[in-house]
Amino acid sequence: MSLCTHLQAIGTVILTPSEHVCPECIAVGDRWVHLRVCQTCGHVGCCDSSKNKHATKHFHATQHPVVTSAEPGEQWAWCYVDEQMAEY
Secondary structure: OOOOHHHHHHOOOOOOOOOOOOHHHHHHOOOOOOEEEEOOOOOEEEOOOOOOOHHHHHHHHHOOOEEEEOOOOOOEEEEOOOOEEEEO
16 A cells, blocks of 8 residues: 555654643643644644543544654654554
């Protein structure tokens, strides 16, 4: 299977968070499990294993298609639109 156009478009531009926190979880006093980084705007949000699922909520609000893992040692991207993953 070939990569979707959204994953192809990110190329080598992988945005990383300046801090390893979910600002939206901090704002409401909650915790997160893992962090994801929007490759369109750099928004950092918590993963779907987290209670608030801020990364997915960001996608639904903005339609920014691709996130990457912000976790140390993980190098993958996910396209919400095409539900496709790529390792880099």
